[in-house]
Amino acid sequence: MKLSTMRRHVREGTKNIVRNSWMTVASVGAVTTTLVLVGIFLALMFNLNQLAENIENEAQMKVYVERTAEDQDIQALEKQINEISDISEMEFSSKEDELEGLISDMGESGDQWELFEQFNPLNDAFNIKTYEPEQLAGVANQIEQMDNVEEVNYMKDVVDRLIAFNDIARWIGIIFIGALLLTAIFLISNTIKMTIIARQTEIGIMKLVGAKNSFIRWPFFVEGALMGVLGSIIPIAVVAGGYYYLYNQFADEIPIPFFELLPANPFIWQISGILLGIGVVIGIWGSVMSVRKFLRV
Amino acid sequence: MLLIMIEMKNVYKEYSHGVMAVDGLTVNIDAGEFVYIVGASGAGKSSFIKMMYREELATKGEVLIEGKNVTDMKLKDVPFLRRDIGVIFQDFKLLPRLTAFENVAFALEVIEENPKKINKRVLEVLEMVGLKQKARFLPNQLSGGEQQRVAIARAIVNNPKIVIADEPTGNLDPETSWEIMRIFEEINTRGTTIVMATHSQEIVNKLRKRVIAMENGQIVRDEHRGEYGYEA
Numbered sequence: 001m002k003l004s005t006m007r008r009h010v011r012e013g014t015k016n017i018v019r020n021s022w023m024t025v026a027s028v029g030a031v032t033t034t035l036v037l038v039g040i041f042l043a044l045m046f047n048l049n050q051l052a053e054n055i056e057n058e059a060q061m062k063v064y065v066e067r068t069a070e071d072q073d074i075q076a077l078e079k080q081i082n083e084i085s086d087i088s089e090m091e092f093s094s095k096e097d098e099l100e101g102l103i104s105d106m107g108e109s110g111d112q113w114e115l116f117e118q119f120n121p122l123n124d125a126f127n128i129k130t131y132e133p134e135q136l137a138g139v140a141n142q143i144e145q146m147d148n149v150e151e152v153n154y155m156k157d158v159v160d161r162l163i164a165f166n167d168i169a170r171w172i173g174i175i176f177i178g179a180l181l182l183t184a185i186f187l188i189s190n191t192i193k194m195t196i197i198a199r200q201t202e203i204g205i206m207k208l209v210g211a212k213n214s215f216i217r218w219p220f221f222v223e224g225a226l227m228g229v230l231g232s233i234i235p236i237a238v239v240a241g242g243y244y245y246l247y248n249q250f251a252d253e254i255p256i257p258f259f260e261l262l263p264a265n266p267f268i269w270q271i272s273g274i275l276l277g278i279g280v281v282i283g284i285w286g287s288v289m290s291v292r293k294f295l296r297v
Numbered sequence: 298m299l300l301i302m303i304e305m306k307n308v309y310k311e312y313s314h315g316v317m318a319v320d321g322l323t324v325n326i327d328a329g330e331f332v333y334i335v336g337a338s339g340a341g342k343s344s345f346i347k348m349m350y351r352e353e354l355a356t357k358g359e360v361l362i363e364g365k366n367v368t369d370m371k372l373k374d375v376p377f378l379r380r381d382i383g384v385i386f387q388d389f390k391l392l393p394r395l396t397a398f399e400n401v402a403f404a405l406e407v408i409e410e411n412p413k414k415i416n417k418r419v420l421e422v423l424e425m426v427g428l429k430q431k432a433r434f435l436p437n438q439l440s441g442g443e444q445q446r447v448a449i450a451r452a453i454v455n456n457p458k459i460v461i462a463d464e465p466t467g468n469l470d471p472e473t474s475w476e477i478m479r480i481f482e483e484i485n486t487r488g489t490t491i492v493m494a495t496h497s498q499e500i501v502n503k504l505r506k507r508v509i510a511m512e513n514g515q516i517v518r519d520e521h522r523g524e525y526g527y528e529a
Contacts, residue, residue: 004412008406201392205390205403207379208350208352208379208384208390209380209383209403209404209408209455210379210408210455211376211407211408212373212376213373215407215409216407
């Protein structure tokens, strides 16, 4: 496309936004409201996703071996556990390793535990991960049946509940975001349709003198995209600003296991980009939908 | 041998509500001809004309412009068909926010003509229709005849091979109508084919051309240097 033509499309699209200023305000308002909600949901969902990943990466079980077990019993147990197909990683941790881990976990107060190095009250253990966190329960059941197992521990309640919650939240989020986006597209397409009706003579003449459909469509692309950009300014400010604030205030104080807020940098840039992108896409989509009908024949 | 510009072969146009607007029409119009289409309202003149520039599609039959079948033409080729045809209406269809100059230039801008050429060409055609002095006027500052001349300028600015006019003098007083007809004559003299639907008995009878008379979607008379034929 020639530069002069492109300039014309941008000029026409912009002019249209100004000329139909009330329509524009209505449309941009719709996009703004939608994107604020979408932004909040997206921020939640990304963080939930992170939670799911954390569960996946960190959720593991500990199999405590009875203290009476001999070396060969432990080896037999290891072999037996190894036969379970859902296990992705397994690592033996002797009671000395366990104590060391405990001491370092405790930080300064861990010093007191060093006394136990003389008489270690802990058990040998296996740290086991499954491919999916959902598999933990089944695997735990199987291992509990085995000889020389004192206890299997995997934060059953927490993991199960987090998984269930996460699934539901994800679905609600997807449905909600989808519905919001469709509404916004509908509103934009309606607004632009009204501006098209006002411009029908002009479009008719353009077609009559042999303008290509793409030429007629371009200013509407520009108009839709601009509405999207305008509509995403406030949502970006609200969502990115809000997240930045929340992150700085509360990132370290959230008491949910496995949960941590995604770091504000780069997250606020990412979500800003996504909101801007969604705004532009629904703007263009809405305008294309409304123009299509007028370009037939 | 004359080149056939417009050719219709057994063309039917039926609207969705069952009205047969054009009923088995076969006709040839040669390059450079000047043809009046006459007939009462509802005789099918407009449908006949609109099928030429593919504003409407024939239900059956072939409509050929310069040998190309318009009816089964690909959608992306339609703009190029229309660049060869200038269309003029009874109600001018000018864009009210644009000046006379801009209205004419618009036709070239939207087909992405080189901006440098646009200026020169627009002034040329405005001069031809006698409106160079009023190039900066808005449509509502011009008389009906002047507005129609702007519309004609817009129709011919792209040097089309065919000019189609649907009752171009319908809204104009007799004197102004003759000014418009003189311009059509001049365009025709330069080799452009002209098809004009009209109700004006006076024009048809004085400025003798080929006359195609329609009734109920059919051609009832086709005469060279014909007359209007019945009392309007």
